[in-house]
Amino acid sequence: MIDVLVAILVVLPAFGIGIFGLLARRHFIRIIISVEIALNAVILTLGVFSALNGTMGEAIGILFLFIIAMEVAIGLAIAIQMDKVFQTVDIYAVRKIKDE
Amino acid sequence: MVNLVNLENTIFYLFAPFILFIFSLIVAIVGLFKKYLVAKILSYISLLLALITSIYFLSYSSALFLFNGKIIIDKFSLIVWIALIIGAFFSLSSMENDLISREALPLLLLSLSLALIAIISRDLLILFLAVEGSILPTYALVAQFKKEPFSLEATVKYFIFGILATLLFAYGITVIFGNLGSTSFAIISDKIPNSNLLLSVLGFILIILSLGIKSTLVPLHTWAIDTYQGAPTSITVFLSTTSKILGISVIALLITGPFSGLYKFTTIYYILVAFALLTLVVPNIAALIQRDLKRLLAYSSIAHAGYMSLIFVFPFQTIYILGYYLITYSIAKSVSFMVVKIISGEGSYSSYDSLRGLFKSNPLIAFAFSISLLSLAGIPPFAGFMAKFLLFLSTALSSSVGISLALIALIMSGVSVYYYVIVIRFASSKSLGNGNEKLLNLSFEKYLFLILSIVLLIVLTFFPNYFFVSIPIISP
Amino acid sequence: MTFDTTIYIIAVALVILFSYLAIRTKSILISLIYLVGMYAAGAWALIQVGAWFLALIYLFVNAGGVLVLIIFASMLTRPARDIPTNRRITFYGIITSTLLIALIGYYMYASNINYVASYSSNYYSIASFIFSYYFIGIIVVAIAALSIYFGAIYVAGEEK
Numbered sequence: 023m024i025d026v027l028v029a030i031l032v033v034l035p036a037f038g039i040g041i042f043g044l045l046a047r048r049h050f051i052r053i054i055i056s057v058e059i060a061l062n063a064v065i066l067t068l069g070v071f072s073a074l075n076g077t078m079g080e081a082i083g084i085l086f087l088f089i090i091a092m093e094v095a096i097g098l099a100i101a102i103q104m105d106k107v108f109q110t111v112d113i114y115a116v117r118k119i120k121d122e
Numbered sequence: 123m124v125n126l127v128n129l130e131n132t133i134f135y136l137f138a139p140f141i142l143f144i145f146s147l148i149v150a151i152v153g154l155f156k157k158y159l160v161a162k163i164l165s166y167i168s169l170l171l172a173l174i175t176s177i178y179f180l181s182y183s184s185a186l187f188l189f190n191g192k193i194i195i196d197k198f199s200l201i202v203w204i205a206l207i208i209g210a211f212f213s214l215s216s217m218e219n220d221l222i223s224r225e226a227l228p229l230l231l232l233s234l235s236l237a238l239i240a241i242i243s244r245d246l247l248i249l250f251l252a253v254e255g256s257i258l259p260t261y262a263l264v265a266q267f268k269k270e271p272f273s274l275e276a277t278v279k280y281f282i283f284g285i286l287a288t289l290l291f292a293y294g295i296t297v298i299f300g301n302l303g304s305t306s307f308a309i310i311s312d313k314i315p316n317s318n319l320l321l322s323v324l325g326f327i328l329i330i331l332s333l334g335i336k337s338t339l340v341p342l343h344t345w346a347i348d349t350y351q352g353a354p355t356s357i358t359v360f361l362s363t364t365s366k367i368l369g370i371s372v373i374a375l376l377i378t379g380p381f382s383g384l385y386k387f388t389t390i391y392y393i394l395v396a397f398a399l400l401t402l403v404v405p406n407i408a409a410l411i412q413r414d415l416k417r418l419l420a421y422s423s424i425a426h427a428g429y430m431s432l433i434f435v436f437p438f439q440t441i442y443i444l445g446y447y448l449i450t451y452s453i454a455k456s457v458s459f460m461v462v463k464i465i466s467g468e469g470s471y472s473s474y475d476s477l478r479g480l481f482k483s484n485p486l487i488a489f490a491f492s493i494s495l496l497s498l499a500g501i502p503p504f505a506g507f508m509a510k511f512l513l514f515l516s517t518a519l520s521s522s523v524g525i526s527l528a529l530i531a532l533i534m535s536g537v538s539v540y541y542y543v544i545v546i547r548f549a550s551s552k553s554l555g556n557g558n559e560k561l562l563n564l565s566f567e568k569y570l571f572l573i574l575s576i577v578l579l580i581v582l583t584f585f586p587n588y589f590f591v592s593i594p595i596i597s598p
Numbered sequence: 599m600t601f602d603t604t605i606y607i608i609a610v611a612l613v614i615l616f617s618y619l620a621i622r623t624k625s626i627l628i629s630l631i632y633l634v635g636m637y638a639a640g641a642w643a644l645i646q647v648g649a650w651f652l653a654l655i656y657l658f659v660n661a662g663g664v665l666v667l668i669i670f671a672s673m674l675t676r677p678a679r680d681i682p683t684n685r686r687i688t689f690y691g692i693i694t695s696t697l698l699i700a701l702i703g704y705y706m707y708a709s710n711i712n713y714v715a716s717y718s719s720n721y722y723s724i725a726s727f728i729f730s731y732y733f734i735g736i737i738v739v740a741i742a743a744l745s746i747y748f749g750a751i752y753v754a755g756e757e758k
Contacts, residue, residue: 037293040289041286041289044282044285044286044289045282045286050278053282057285057289060289061289061292064289064292064293064296067293067296067297067300068296068299068300070300071296071297071299071300074300075299075300075303076303078299078303078304078305079296079299079300082247082295082296082299082305085247085251086292089250089251089254089255089288089292090288090292092258093254093258093261093284093285093288096258096261096262096281097261097281097285099262099265100261100265100277100278100281103265104274104277107274108274113274113278
């Protein structure tokens with residue numbers, strides 16, 4: 023037995039932390055961890071809603087997991103190549119290169 | 123309403139995405155053996171087959187109805203398909219036959235194939251998967267680090283904003299599912315009037331924000347300029363057509379289809395009007411102070427997203443013009459970026475000065491470039507004029523808000539003529555050096571596509587009615 | 599508030615704590631440990647709701663696939679410990695995420711969905727949704743996975 027409104031509202035801070043990390047962190051791998059945090063919040067919300075509306079929600083959640091896992095994979099490929107070419111994973115290092 | 127046919131022979135009716143998928147595998151294998159020319163010819167063949175099937179299905183008078191109505195191929199989706207495929211054609215023709223094309227061609231074909239599926243899907247989750255799936259390969263296309271700081275900035279910004287859009291879309295679908303218990307367009311449009319309206323509005327706002335990032339509506343456009351500038355120019359051709367056409371037409375599909383019940387609500391209406399107003403004004407003003415050709419064209423493509431978003435304000439009366447506008451935009455914008463590619467290569471920077479003496483040394487390139495810019499500006503004998511004219515007219519006739527928005531669009535269109543003409547004046551001016559401009563060598567395909575674009579931009583002016591779309595069909 | 603809801607809130611509080619720590623720590627490997635904690639707490643919360651099948655798949659995909667990928671990527675890159683935070687960007691990040699939460703929270707709260715639901719996963723039904731209702735979706739995901747396979751080779755490939 024779950025109170026739906028309470029259960030959704032308490033997850034929101036986790037979504038906010040994920041979005042904050044996505045926008046404000048400078049380490050590229052830290053950004054990808056933030057994506058995982060925000061996705062976790064979405065999946066939890068979906069779990070609560072599937073308690074409300076039936077199993078279709080879990081099917082949607084599984085397909086979400088696949089898409090985000092793919093984005094993480096391509097993001098990590100970008101991080102490794104960035105480390106090779108620019109010798110750093112700091113996304114703001116580019117500002118210094120431009121100023122020089 | 124046209125008749126709907128329920129068909130079993132699925133592969134035949136999904137021929138265009140299917141053929142692109144199969145050819146992308148073949149192209150990837152051919153590319154391994156460094157047969158670049160063969161790979162490119164195969165890609166052209168697959169695009170041509172997809173274009174021919176789309177035009178062939180246009181002759182059907184009825185919509186095609188597959189997978190229990192989760193996929194519907196109607197006139198709206200076919201016209202948008204044609205616009206998408208034209209953009210991919212120009213992107214392909216502006217690539218050189220080298221390592222870039224070997225790795226980029228399969229990704230480009232896969233991305234296009236999923237974009238085609240996105241337009242015909244009539245289920246929110248399948249739409250999400252196809253849109254995100256078509257954006258995913260473009261991260262890899264943009265991420266070509268060439269020791270150039272701009273390429274890094276382009277990739278990182280594109281990736282972060284792309285993932286933000288994905289998360290917002292996912293949350294939006296979650297809310298819509300939680301409220302209505304289904305993701306099918308037909309069920310959503312049935313259930314919305316008798317459901318919890320606040321939750322539906324919240325879900326739809328999140329989805330609009332996500333698609334607004336993809337189609338560069340103004341408060342959400344900040345990634346686009348650096349990404350368009352930092353990406354390799356032949357990839358910029360693809361980004362500025364595919365991603366934008368996809369975003370705009372999916373919003374049009376949603377507000378005329380499943381969420382048309384929400385459209386009466388003032389919150390949604392004001393958000394759409396505010397997006398349209400900002401996207402009309404801001405990029406046109408910002409473009410006036412640009413000194414880099416690629417950056418200017420990026421701003422101009424955002425401005426065109428503004429003209430297109432006039433459709434969202436009164437979709438039921440103005441959507442018929444969307445298909446024609448998308449096709450003329452697709453041709454003119456990709457030719458302008460293609461010329462930048464020919465003049466200054468795949469790099470991030472191209473000053474106005476590199477255009478000097480172009481009319482004297484390379485008249486064909488200069489001619490095609492000027493015609494594409496004049497078409498983007500909306501100068502009479504070209505197709506862009508007819509598209510803008512019909513769009514502004516139908517918006518102005520819709521209501522009083524429509525009149526003021528169309529007036530603003532007209533003024534901004536006048537402003538845009540100024541910066542396009544400056545570029546053309548640079549092209550017609552004398553060169554700074556000793557007058558020996560280098561003759562740019564054009565390959566056969568580029569020659570062909572430049573001539574084709576000139577012909578199309580003039581001829582299409584007189585046949586807008588062939589590309590008028592109807593309101594998308596969402597249920598059998 | 600029911601007893602189950604109280605347990606759920608404890609699990610979600612752990613999720614929020616671990617995600618905050620994962621964002622805050624200096625070392626990327628330590629923040630990966632917090633990430634594992636967040637996965638576990640998230641799976642607990644999902645099981646508490648009754649969506650244990652989703653919790654299972656969630657752990658399989660994330661702990662089995664994504665986490666290993668992130669560990670390998672962080673071992674292959676430089677351990678940049680001394681990246682300072684940018685005050686302006688932090689400010690904008692806080693503003694944006696707060697506005698987003700406020701938007702969602704306001705609408706959720708105002709919509710007033712006062713339901714008490716009890717639920718348990720039914721994997722036959724989930725499988726029928728995935729493999730018949732969303733069949734075309736599975737095809738789309740497969741094509742996207744293929745494009746990622748090409749794309750990752752393209753980005754991180756040796757010859758440039």
